[in-house]
Structure formats: C-alpha cells, structure tokens
Amino acid sequence: MTTEPTLWVIVGATGTGKSETSLALAAELAQRGRRAEIINADAMQLYRGMDIGTAKLPEGERRGIPHHLFDVLDVTEEAAVAAYQPEARTAIADVQARGAEAILVGGSGLYVSSVIYDFQFPPRDPARRAALEAEAAAKGIGVLVTRLRARDPDTAARIDPANERRVIRALEVIESGSAGHGAALPDRPVLWHPRTRILGLRMPREDLVARLDARVERMWEDGLLGEVEKLRAAGIERGMTARRAIGYAQALAQLAGELSENEAIAQTQSLTRRYARRQVSWFRRYAGVHWFESHDDATRVLDLWRDDSDRGSGAALLD
Incomplete structure (x- = not known):
C-alpha cells in the first residue's frame, strides 16, 4: 500500500x-x-x-x-x-x-x-508602489489603468480595472524592469x-x-x-x-x-x-x-x- x-x-x-x-x-x-x-x-x-x-x-x-x-x-x-x-x-x-x-x-x-x-513572483519595490498609490489617490485609478494598457495589454486584460491594488502591483512590477506582471497562470x-x-x-x-x-x-x-x-x-x-x-x-x-x-x-x-x-x-x-x-x-x-x-x-x- x-x-x-x-x-x-x-x-x-x-x-x-x-x-x-x-x-x-x-x-x-x-x-x-x-x-x-x-x-x-x-x-x-x-x-x-x-x-x-x-x-x-x-x-x-x-x-x-x-x-x-x-x-x-x-x-x-x-x-x-x-x-x-x-x-x-x-x-x-x-x-x-x-x-x-x-x-x-x-x-x-x-x-x-x-x-x-x-x-514565481517578481520582486517588490515599496517606494515605487507608494508613489503609484499616491498618484492613484491624486488622479484616480483610471490614469494608471490607461498606462498599464499601454505598457502591457495582456496583463491589463487579465486584471479588473476596478481592482486598484492589482493595477498598482502590475505597474510596480513593469516599471521595475520586469518583462511582465507574472501573477497569472x-x-x-x-x-x-x-x-x-x-x-x-x-x-x-x-x-x-x-x-x-x-x-x-x-x-x-x-x-x-x-x-x-x-x-x-x-x-x-x-x-x-x-x-x-x-x-x-x-x-x-x-x-x-x-x-x-x-x-x-x-x-x-x-x-x-x-x-x-x-x-x-x-x-x-x-x-x-x-x-x-x-x-x-x-x-x-x-x-x-x-x-x-x-x-x-x-x-x-x-x-
């Protein structure tokens, strides 16, 4: 057995x-x-x-x-x-x-x-994330969604545009130099x-x-x-x-x-x-x-x- x-x-x-x-x-x-x-x-x-x-x-x-x-x-x-x-x-x-x-x-x-x-998960950048969170608070999440769609359309299509946390995380990864968000099947x-x-x-x-x-x-x-x-x-x-x-x-x-x-x-x-x-x-x-x-x-x-x-x-x- x-x-x-x-x-x-x-x-x-x-x-x-x-x-x-x-x-x-x-x-x-x-x-x-x-x-x-x-x-x-x-x-x-x-x-x-x-x-x-x-x-x-x-x-x-x-x-x-x-x-x-x-x-x-x-x-x-x-x-x-x-x-x-x-x-x-x-x-x-x-x-x-x-x-x-x-x-x-x-x-x-x-x-x-x-x-x-x-x-595998891409690395984190707390300072970059804080800046993105401040930008979202000042300008609205729509600005970041538009940027994400321009930088990485595939990742943007997988993420609910109303999910501010995931939009910010995706941009944090991309703007840190990663080839993509990575958080997908x-x-x-x-x-x-x-x-x-x-x-x-x-x-x-x-x-x-x-x-x-x-x-x-x-x-x-x-x-x-x-x-x-x-x-x-x-x-x-x-x-x-x-x-x-x-x-x-x-x-x-x-x-x-x-x-x-x-x-x-x-x-x-x-x-x-x-x-x-x-x-x-x-x-x-x-x-x-x-x-x-x-x-x-x-x-x-x-x-x-x-x-x-x-x-x-x-x-x-x-x-």
Missing part, C-alpha cells in the same frame, strides 16, 4: 459548496483510513472577524477537522499572494509530515495557482506537488446566480452590518485589502450613509456575480480537473479516481 500523501485541491466559483465538499471529502478519507486536514485558499478568509461576508465555516461546524490559514491576518494588514504561497506550502508539508492528507480549498484563483503550480503550468488531485465544483449559471443573490440577502439578515461595525473599531478602513472586499465595501458605504441598504445589497449581488464569472473562467483553464456537480458526494469523487486507475488513466490513489 502506498504511503505517499496526496494534495487534494477543491476549486470553483463562490457559492458552489467548496467548504461543505472539503468536509465530506475529509470524512470519506477518514472512512478509508486516511486522516485529512484543510488549508484555506480564500484571500478574504485569512482575516480575523470577516466571517459573515466571506461565508467562513464556523469552528463549531468543522467536525473536529483541523483547519489552517483561517483568521491569520488583522484587517489592517495587506493580504499578499507572494506571502501566502510559502505559508500555504509549509502548512501542506506539515500536514503531510503528520501522516495526513492535505485538502486545499478556496476560490481565489491566484492563491490556489501560487500553491499548486511552480509559480503559466502557459504550461508544472505541478508543485507530484500527487495533486484537483476537484472542480460547478452548477448551471442560472442556479448559481439565484444562490448567490439569496446568499447576499442572508448576509445582511445574519448581521453583516454589525460585523462591519466591529471591524471598523478594529481598523478595517485603514486596511488596503480588507476594506475593498465585496460586501464589506458596500456595508461600509451603507454605514457612512453613501448607500441605502437596498443599494448596498444590489451592488454586492452584482459584484458577486461578476466575481463568480471570473472564477469560472480562471479555473476552467486548469488541466486535469475532475469537474462534478456541487451536490455530488465525496464517495463518488474518490471512486472516480479509483475507476480511472483501474482503466490505467490515473494514479492509484486508493491502492
């Missing part, structure tokens, strides 16, 4: 049930004699106190399964994929050193890619871990849209405004990343009197749908993903690989 550990990866658009699937997979692995631990790959779930708006699984619902890289940042700190990558890989190595399977779960495409593929990605198995969750778009719209409404019903009021006291408005998170930015605007509740909800729903489309496009490019409907169970997933192995088309994960 092989003892080489597997890195399981669960990806998909927001709202497709990745957290629930990770628990089901861990439970099924346990039934087959394999312990599992879960590692977060959702940028916003790194933050302490950002629970309702990120659909973070409460500790009491984690079924005793160890979870890693949740609640590791204050809302005043910046989430950076270059810092996340080594932390996630160390967590995976530690889990596997304990004889358990690691399950990487999340919808932040760049974060997932940085871990599972041989993914490589053309021919090479897996970092030799036994990586990627599970993709999907559902018909009309079903996903209805589910996402309803989830946003529940966020407000469940007390998102109260959560954001507490985060204001913790300094979220000083944070470069957390304050821009979908739902949190709109709740902050509502608390400031800039949006009505209906407007905040509608804007969050629209941005969430847009984000889900980008996630679908990102993960669709991954090679070797086994896609299944979000309601399929973990037993079917494991049996799928066993059946593939029996036919000689996959690794024997259950031998």
